Every structure is written in structure tokens, then in C-alpha cells.
Amino acid sequence: MWRISRCCRSAEFVFNSNVKVAMDLDSDESDDSQIIDDDVVSSHSNYSSDGLNGFAADMDEIVESVQVSSNAKAFDINIAGRHEYLGNNLDAVSGFTFYEENSVQKIPVMKHQTVSFPGQKMPFNLIHQSLIAMVMSVMEGDKTFGLVAELDHYNESVKGCIGVTFQVMNCSPVTQGRCQLTGMCRQRFKIIEATKNNEHVLSATVRILSDKLIVPFYASMVSNSRDRTKCSSRRKLNASIRTPWPTFVYEQYSADKLVESIHAQLMELCHGREEQTKAPSDPLILSYWVAQNLPLIDQQRTFLLNLDCPVQRLRWELHFMAKCSRICCCTCGMEVSNTNSVFSMNTDGPQGAYVNPDGYMHDTLTVHSADNLMSRGLPTERFSWFPGYKWICVFCISCLAHIGWRFDSAGDCLPPCFWGLTRKALITMPGHDIDIESGSELRPII
Numbered sequence: 346m347w348r349i350s351r352c353c354r355s356a357e358f359v360f361n362s363n364v365k366v367a368m369d370l371d372s373d374e375s376d377d378s379q380i381i382d383d384d385v386v387s388s389h390s391n392y393s394s395d396g397l398n399g400f401a402a403d404m405d406e407i408v409e410s411v412q413v414s415s416n417a418k419a420f421d422i423n424i425a426g427r428h429e430y431l432g433n434n435l436d437a438v439s440g441f442t443f444y445e446e447n448s449v450q451k452i453p454v455m456k457h458q459t460v461s462f463p464g465q466k467m468p469f470n471l472i473h474q475s476l477i478a479m480v481m482s483v484m485e486g487d488k489t490f491g492l493v494a495e496l497d498h499y500n501e502s503v504k505g506c507i508g509v510t511f512q513v514m515n516c517s518p519v520t521q522g523r524c525q526l527t528g529m530c531r532q533r534f535k536i537i538e539a540t541k542n543n544e545h546v547l548s549a550t551v552r553i554l555s556d557k558l559i560v561p562f563y564a565s566m567v568s569n570s571r572d573r574t575k576c577s578s579r580r581k582l583n584a585s586i587r588t589p590w591p592t593f594v595y596e597q598y599s600a601d602k603l604v605e606s607i608h609a610q611l612m613e614l615c616h617g618r619e620e621q622t623k624a625p626s627d628p629l630i631l632s633y634w635v636a637q638n639l640p641l642i643d644q645q646r647t648f649l650l651n652l653d654c655p656v657q658r659l660r661w662e663l664h665f666m667a668k669c670s671r672i673c674c675c676t677c678g679m680e681v682s683n684t685n686s687v688f689s690m691n692t693d694g695p696q697g698a699y700v701n702p703d704g705y706m707h708d709t710l711t712v713h714s715a716d717n718l719m720s721r722g723l724p725t726e727r728f729s730w731f732p733g734y735k736w737i738c739v740f741c742i743s744c745l746a747h748i749g750w751r752f753d754s755a756g757d758c759l760p761p762c763f764w765g766l767t768r769k770a771l772i773t774m775p776g777h778d779i780d781i782e783s784g785s786e787l788r789p790i791i
């Protein structure tokens with residue numbers, strides 16, 4: 346979505362964001378100030394203190410201090426998706442499991458930290474033995490397990506909840522009580538029944554869900570021998586004469602038109618740089634891709650996952666993209682960035698999932714500029730999500746909530762710096778030019 350970075354000196358840069366905040370998978374707390382290594386956050390003479398508990402506040406000064414070699418090259422955005430920070434002992438897993446739509450399956454389901462969408466690639470750094478045992482079990486079968494978001498309203502019962510199947514694509518041996526894996530979310534399912542195996546894993550009976558495309562209004566009016574989805578404009582016009590509503594009404598629900606509109610919106614945000622979007626063209630895949638990459642709160646992601654029609658999903662997303670442009674701290678509302686600053690450091694899009702050494706996964710949105718943030722500690726390349734970049738934690742200057750990380754080139758990568766903002770800390774608000782009343786109406790438009 347995604348506009349060229351002002352930090353970028355090349356037309357081909359990619360983003361990379363790195364996080365190192367460690368969080369306990371068992372804990373509901375997300376107080377990052379408690380989980381940063383002392384050696385990382387200790388005071389440093391290169392950072393000026395504003396008196397706020399040792400935080401460094403002058404981001405411009407810090408950014409200007411980043412030194413980039415004259416031989417610097419654009420970061421290879423293919424690297425970020427490989428999750429090389431997980432180590433080099435990941436073995437490729439062959440095979441692909443696709444369950445028949447509407448079929449009933451019995452699969453283990455992991456309670457997960459976030460709402461995931463089909464097509465989303467994710468890494469896992471498993472440290473809980475119950476999760477490792479579950480993964481070792483599925484690796485002897487379908488190499489597939491389920492994910493369901495562990496949100497507040499799911500605490501009572503997961504019956505009826507929507508989740509996604511997760512296909513393991515790379516997996517490491519269990520070493521020192523840890524197991525790393527990467528893979529992709531595949532199909533939505535609804536939980537019919539579930540029993541709790543342990544704190545993290547359910548044994549669930551699920552129904553595989555299908556997505557329904559709205560059939561174009563002209564489909565029943567053209568020859569069966571033609572591809573109805575590629576009917577010519579003239580034939581659509583002729584067909585529309587025989588319908589009770591004007592053509593433009595039907596086109597608001599046209600998957601093709603919605604794809605065009607989403608692509609146009611992305612191009613506008615990218616300022617015409619097509620290579621920055623790489624958005625899919627298939628309506629269903631695009632609807633999930635946009636849902637995955639927008640900085641949405643969990644309730645909005647849950648709403649989109651529960652929709653069973655990509656046209657409805659695309660309409661809501663288009664409405665959101667047109668209205669919301671300010672990226673703010675979800676704790677206090679302080680504006681920290683905007684959608685024009687979003688760009689991709691990963692081939693999968695501007696918001697990728699990355700995991701820290703303690704197993705906590707962050708949906709991380711990369712932006713080339715940010716405001717009202719302060720950093721703490723020392724930059725480090727340790728466990729960097731973007732090889733060649735140092736990371737440092739950044740916090741809201743108003744409420745001190747952890748917002749994400751700033752990444753500085755270690756010497757020969759472009760862009761010289763960028764920010765990775767953790768989605769859980771963000772809320773996207775209507776732009777200043779949008780009427781608050783209408784902009785806040787982000788109700789479903791279906």
C-alpha cells in the first residue's frame with residue numbers, strides 16, 4: 346500500500362522489520378517495558394534523554410546519525426519471508442493438504458495470538474512442549490493443524506468460532522526444547538465441537554468453509570458457451586437494460602470492479618509505483634491479502650474472517666482504505682504514522698508476521714516515517730528480522746506504550762532506516778479531511 350519511502354535511495358528497496366521484544370506466551374500482559382533485555386535497553390551515550398525514565402526522544406537526531414555506506418544496496422525483500430533469524434536447520438516439508446469444502450474434519454487446533462487469514466505466511470518458534478508434541482504428531486499425517494484466535498470473547502467457548510488451517514512448509518528438529526516452523530494458512534473452518542487437550546491445544550471437529558462469489562448480474566443473460574465472468578462491456582450494457590436497476594448499482598457488487606478499485610487505491614498510496622504493491626488479482630485472494638495487510642484491530646479482522654463472500658470483504662476494505670489514513674497509538678490515540686508511509690519490506694506485503702525468541706508473534710507493519718515515538722536501549726542486530734538492520738524498541742511519546750521498533754541499516758542496506766509497528770498497538774483513524782461522524786461509521790457495508 347504503499348508509497349515509496351523518502352528514506353529510500355533506490356527504486357527497488359524492500360522492507361524489513363525486526364523485533365526483539367520477548368513476551369510470555371502464557372501471559373495476557375503485553376508490557377514490553379518488562380521484557381526488553383537489560384543490556385539492550387541500558388542507557389547509551391549516543392541517545393539524548395528527555396528525562397522520561399531514560400527514554401531517548403529525538404528521533405530525527407537518531408535517524409540522521411545512521412551511517413550508510415556509499416556501496417549500499419537495496420534490501421532484498423525476498424529475505425524477510427525466509428525468517429532466517431530462526432536458524433538454518435529448517436527442513437522443507439513436501440505435500441499439500443486441501444480439505445473438501447463443507448467436509449467435516451477432526452484436527453488439532455492451536456489457540457493463537459492473532460486472527461489469521463488464508464494465504465497468510467507465518468513463522469512459529471515453539472517453546473511449549475504441548476505445542477511441540479502436537480506439531481510432531483501432525484507431521485506424521487496431514488502436516489496441517491488449525492489456528493483459532495485466542496481473543497477475550499473466546500475464553501468461554503470456541504464452539505462456532507472461525508479459524509484457519511495451517512500447512513507446515515518448513516520444520517526444524519526439536520532442539521533444546523524448541524521447535525521452529527514456517528507455513529501458510531489455507532482454509533477457513535468453523536468449530537463444531539472442541540475439547541481442551543491442554544492450555545494451548547484443542548481437539549476439534551470442524552467444518553471446512555467455502556467462500557461464495559456473487560454471480561454477475563449479466564451471467565444468466567449470456568450464452569452458456571461464453572465465459573460469463575468476462576462478458577464484454579457492450580453485452581453487459583445490453584443485459585443491464587433488462588434489469589430493474591442501473592448498471593452502476595450492480596457494479597458496486599462486481600468482483601472485477603472492486604479489484605480494479607482496490608488496485609487503484611493501492612497505486613495511489615504507492616504514488617504509481619506498481620512494484621510496491623504486488624497485490625493479487627483474484628478477488629478471493631485479494632480480499633484476504635488486503636485483510637492481512639491492513640492495520641486493523643482484532644475485532645475488524647474477526648469480522649472480515651467471518652464473512653463468507655469476497656465481494657463483501659472487498660467492499661468493506663475499500664471503504665476502510667478510503668476513510669482511514671492516520672495510524673495511531675491504540676492506547677492514547679497519538680498519531681504515529683499514516684497510510685502514505687506504509688511500504689513493503691517483504692514480498693508478502695507491508696504487514697508481515699515475525700516471531701521473537703520467546704515465541705511471541707507480531708504482525709508488523711513497515712513504514713518509512715513515524716512521529717511521536719521515542720526509543721529506549723541500544724540498537725542490536727541480534728535475532729534481527731531483517732538481516733543487515735539493527736533494531737531498537739520504540740514507544741509512544743505520550744503514554745509510553747510499546748509501538749514497535751526502528752530499524753537502522755548496519756551499513757550497506759537501503760533504505761537506511763524504517764519502522765516496524767506492531768499491529769496490536771495500533772488503531773487506524775479517519776484522515777483529518779474526513780468528517781469524524783462519517784469516518785467513524787466503519788460499519789459493514791455489504
Ligand SMILES: [Zn+2]
Binds near residue numbers: 742
Ligand atoms: Zn500512546
